[in-house]
């Protein structure tokens with residue numbers, strides 16, 4: 001990352017509304033929030049005018065596909081983390097479904113090192129649960145945990161650990177190093193060739209259905225397994241009202257289960273498939289309006305712990321084709337905060353403190369990241385985002401930092417804009433521009 | 436009419452009658468010694484087939500040629516396309532050839548929709564069957580056949596109000612069923628879909644039709660029984676295991692002589708082809724006087740002529756027919 005030689009390394013952020021509250025100043029020094037309060041002395045510090053801006057702790061994404069190694073044509077650690085910083089993130093978890101798969105200490109260390117070199121945000125590699133994501137035998141989870149990357153989140157994301165015994169073993173095994181298994185809940189036999197949410201529209205459009213029960217059945221099994229072996233489960237990209245019910249029940253039992261929802265499942269519905277435009281093809285699929293409302297409610301009441309982007313870059317060729325041939329997934333990092341503002345804040349379901357909890361504190365806790373998700377108080381690491389909630393912007397796929405263009409929000413106006421992001425006191429984004 | 440024909444729902448009641456009436460007029464042509472009209476001279480129709488269907492391709496080809504259009508057959512099956520050359524690249528090639536209409540058959544649902552709406556080509560797109568989605572010209576030829584058989588000598592201007600049409604078979608995977616439900620509903624018919632529950636899609640309650648699991652309960656009140664092709668692979672585990680055996684399917688949902696005997700005297704038996712004789716339809720039923728299966732093929736050409744004519748000529752009067 002470039003730093004301007006004139007900077008003193010000290011910043012005074014003035015007039016920021018921390019968690020949307022009364023304006024205050026923050027002094028960032030030596031990587032931490034040194035002081036918080038109105039009218040701080042500026043001294044030789046550089047002033048960042050945050051009048052009218054909301055300050056949140058730097059966002060943490062539990063679910064990012066950076067595509068490197070293997071699909072550098074779609075995204076790299078450099079471009080993906082640039083997108084993350086521009087979206088207000090200071091840490092991302094890089095999913096394991098790369099080529100080669102991140103199923104060894106060597107690969108996770110490579111990704112971790114690439115993240116350090118890029119410097120836009122912290123990159124925490126997710127380790128594969130099974131060798132090659134094939135769901136046959138456990139990868140060397142311990143070696144990944146002990147590597148320089150210190151992996152704590154394990155996932156076969158893209159594939160479901162569908163074998164019940166293997167899932168049980170994974171849940172048991174990660175207890176040795178405080179890990180968590182992040183399950184992509186998708187019963188494979190019920191979703192063979194699945195193209196979109198199974199419901200009224202799939203029948204009309206003649207697209208093979210992806211029934212919500214294929215997700216719900218796996219979640220039900222996994223929460224029971226988690227309770228049985230006393231481990232920790234995280235459920236990726238929850239997409240249906242039924243899944244929410246199961247999670248609510250599991251949490252009421254006191255079981256150690258957490259869950260995430262993507263921004264797109266909080267805003268978009270399966271009606272978009274009527275265009276047959278593969279920009280709206282994603283896994284799990286967009287579901288009904290009722291599901292969207294249930295997910296919002298669950299995020300508001302804490303049944304769903306976190307928003308995670310499932311940022312999934314795909315090359316133009318993989319999307320500019322017929323629906324069935326297209327890859328599943330959509331970009332998310334640069335629009336996540338705006339989508340959450342529209343779906344959760346402007347609907348009155350969450351205030352900014354709630355957003356900070358669901359997009360920073362809780363995901364940091366789930367991923368066991370010590371340096372992230374802290375309240376912006378004196379002594380906390382200086383990881384923060386400044387956003388302008390009054391801004392409105394029309395999403396231009398060609399203006400994104402991601403190497404890919406597959407945003408479902410192209411041409412759509414979204415509220416809010418990230419003005420600045422600080423990683424340990426150093427701006428990664430200033431005036432909305434990558435530093 | 437819309438610029439494209441992608442779905443049975445693209446046609447209003449007036450549009451559907453216009454196509455059927457135009458097809459009637461064009462059908463007269465078949466009885467004349469010179470079967471060609473100069474109407475589409477200088478226009479290019481491309482048959483773009485990503486999936487084998489000789490019957491449908493030949494039907495569209497004959498229709499275009501009788502209207503004097505230049506026809507280019509582009510069979511993508513087995514060529515680079517099926518190995519992943521994009522639909523888009525193919526479309527751009529066709530655009531460069533100056534296609535005025537592209538008749539597309541594709542294994543992926545929605546591919547004609549993509550072709551029509553992605554800005555890749557300027558011509559009209561006619562859906563000749565896409566995946567498990569729709570096949571609107573099949574529905575038009577079916578409606579045309581029903582109208583001729585049931586509405587007597589003067590079908591012009593008539594619709595199918597009050598007619599009961601029973602469609603039997605693999606509705607889940609059938610593009611014929613989807614287009615027929617939409618078009619026949621527009622034309623006033625009452626459609627009942629009959630199939631084992633495994634072969635009816637989730638959400639079918641919202642379709643403009645009724646459903647039943649019991650074929651015998653529907654026969655006596657049917658004016659039309661349309662049998663859909665059922666692929667034997669559907670009963671295998673790899674094929675989805677939708678029903679236990681061909682024999683059981685045939686026993687519960689096949690149209691045999693015993694079931695035909697229950698039909699009203701005027702009722703007709705239809706099949707979009709190709710048939711599995713002995714599976715969904717008994718050979719003697721397929722070859723009986725009630726069967727319209729051969730007529731459907733003939734009528735297909737007339738209906739496709741009407742569609743190409745109306746999409747491409749920009750006029751609704753067939754002055755050339757009488758000229």
Ligand SMILES: [Zn+2]
Pocket residue numbers: 157158159184236237283284
């Ligand atoms: Zn996933």
